[in-house]
Amino acid sequence: MTDPLAGDTAAPAAKPATSSWEDALDIFYAPRAVFERRRDGTYLWPLLVLCVISTLVFLLSQQMNTALQDAEFARVMRENPMPAAEAKSAREMGEKFSAFSVYLIPVFTAIGAWLGGLILMGIGRLMGAKLNFAQATVITVLAAMPELLGRTIVGVQSLFMDMGTVQHRYSMSLNAARFLPGDANKWLLKFAALADPFVIWGVVLIGMGAYIIGRMEKEKAAVLAIVVALVSTILFR
Numbered sequence: 001m002t003d004p005l006a007g008d009t010a011a012p013a014a015k016p017a018t019s020s021w022e023d024a025l026d027i028f029y030a031p032r033a034v035f036e037r038r039r040d041g042t043y044l045w046p047l048l049v050l051c052v053i054s055t056l057v058f059l060l061s062q063q064m065n066t067a068l069q070d071a072e073f074a075r076v077m078r079e080n081p082m083p084a085a086e087a088k089s090a091r092e093m094g095e096k097f098s099a100f101s102v103y104l105i106p107v108f109t110a111i112g113a114w115l116g117g118l119i120l121m122g123i124g125r126l127m128g129a130k131l132n133f134a135q136a137t138v139i140t141v142l143a144a145m146p147e148l149l150g151r152t153i154v155g156v157q158s159l160f161m162d163m164g165t166v167q168h169r170y171s172m173s174l175n176a177a178r179f180l181p182g183d184a185n186k187w188l189l190k191f192a193a194l195a196d197p198f199v200i201w202g203v204v205l206i207g208m209g210a211y212i213i214g215r216m217e218k219e220k221a222a223v224l225a226i227v228v229a230l231v232s233t234i235l236f237r
Helices: 020-028 031-037 046-060 062-079 084-126 133-143 145-158 187-191 197-212 217-237
Strands: none
Touching: 020 031, 020 046, 031 046, 031 133, 031 197, 046 062, 046 145, 084 133, 084 197, 084 217, 133 145, 133 187, 133 197, 145 197, 187 217, 197 217
16 A cells, blocks of 8 residues: 555645644644644644643533542552551541642643653554654543543533532543443443544544644554554553
8 A cells, every 4th residue: 555654755844833822722633734734743843732721621620520520539549458547548638638739730630641642652662663652642632632532521520510429430431431420340330441432533633633634544553553552541540
């Protein structure tokens, strides 16, 4: 199969003519154009946009975050019972950490993007992608935008729902894990969470980025995106 994007040579990348904020919006309806503009792997400003929006979404969802944290703590206690004194100490530590977590969201978002870039670059190179770290990271950052939109919708939804119905950390999500009981196996919850329209949208964007920026064949780029999604689920979700 002849593919103009899969050759060993590529035209020099032009400097993106649009702002990172525009790219964060364009990725939803003109992803090919965004990836074409970001062929050179300039990811710092898009990453900053991702960090800012992630922090705002976290602040919007504070009530929900507390409920999810309590439900997850209860689930862990059911799976790994501990003495009441230790459980109380663990809960107090969790509450103290939560008080500072808003300041850590940008840090965790950036680290997640860099780790995602490393995973995409490493697996991609094994499969023939021509990606360096910066290019893989910009794909990861841009592909995270749909899931961030999904979290925004979940945050708004939580403002109108009874937090007493929360059973685990996926209880307010838009994926299949939402409908599983609180005592469901954690791995079942992890993989059920992949059945999410916004997660699937992000996986499609990873494949598109690998195809355009990594100069892969379409079929290989699709397989790469699925493998990266599975590895990321096992490691981080």
